[in-house]
Amino acid sequence: xxxxKQNSPSLSVQxxxxxILNCDYTNSMFDYFLxxxxxxxxxxxxxxxxxxxxxxxxxxxxxxxLNKSAKHLSLHIVPSQPGDSAVYFCAATLSGNTGKLIFxxxxxxxxxx
Amino acid sequence: xxxxxxxxxxxxKRTGEKVFLECVQDMDHENMFWYRQDPGLGLRLIYxxxxxxxxxxxxIPEGYSVSREKKERFSxxxxxxxxxxxxxxxxxxxxxxxxxxxxxxxxxxxxL
Numbered sequence: 001x002x003x004x005k006q007n008s009p010s011l012s013v014q015x016x017x018x019x020i021l022n023c024d025y026t027n028s029m030f031d032y033f034l035x036x037x038x039x040x041x042x043x044x045x046x047x048x049x050x051x052x053x054x055x056x057x058x059x060x061x062x063x064x065x066l067n068k069s070a071k072h073l074s075l076h077i078v079p080s081q082p083g084d085s086a087v088y089f090c091a092a093t094l095s096g097n098t099g100k101l102i103f104x105x106x107x108x109x110x111x112x113x
Numbered sequence: 114x115x116x117x118x119x120x121x122x123x124x125x126k127r128t129g130e131k132v133f134l135e136c137v138q139d140m141d142h143e144n145m146f147w148y149r150q151d152p153g154l155g156l157r158l159i160y161x162x163x164x165x166x167x168x169x170x171x172x173i174p175e176g177y178s179v180s181r182e183k184k185e186r187f188s189x190x191x192x193x194x195x196x197x198x199x200x201x202x203x204x205x206x207x208x209x210x211x212x213x214x215x216x217x218x219x220x221x222x223x224x225l
Binding site (some may be wrong): 012091 | 117122129146148150154155156157158161162171180203205207209211212213214215216218219221
């Protein structure tokens with residue numbers, strides 16, 4: 001039972017345009033969500049997070065939106081750059097609960113110059 | 114900066130061998146995790162530990178065991194490696210106040 005789903009395995013966008021990566025979850029108890037970025041042969045690096053008490057969090061070119069009623073979150077990257085090409089994982093957790101994260105399957109983003 | 118190191122970046126082993134993957138963190142974090150990453154499956158939790166000598170099974174513990182003798186070190190053990198354990202193995206620790214996990218660089222294990 002996949003509690004966190006990223007239904008798009010891949011996404012290709014042109015440099016300078018917006019990239020939108022989507023993530024759905026099934027457990028309404030999740031209260032903290034994170035996005036990680038992973039390059040080949042490297043460990044994932046933390047990108048941005050959002051608490052369930054918010055519906056938006058912004059950090060530079062990266063914005064995460066949370067729609068609790070739809071159990072959906074999205075990561076917007078504006079403007080997209082070739083260096084953003086990587087695999088993006090969303091993750092969900094119950095805050096304060098040992099830190100155990102549930103990850104989605106990942107979406108491979110390719111930003112074309 | 115949180116630093117998580119893993120003993121090997123690449124490892125090739127034969128079926129039936131016992132394999133040790135080591136992970137060390139330098140931030141005195143209590144919780145540590147072992148995941149494997151496979152294409153199309155994301156990161157799946159194998160085991161985690163929230164204190165020295167404490168361990169809990171994750172979602173896919175079969176075929177694995179762990180050891181946490183010191184706070185900074187968390188080892189993953191494949192008792193008898195099999196080809197379906199060929200994968201990228203990732204260790205992580207967590208900064209509890211922010212609930213953010215920090216990952217090591219990963220070990221690409223190939224079992225022949």
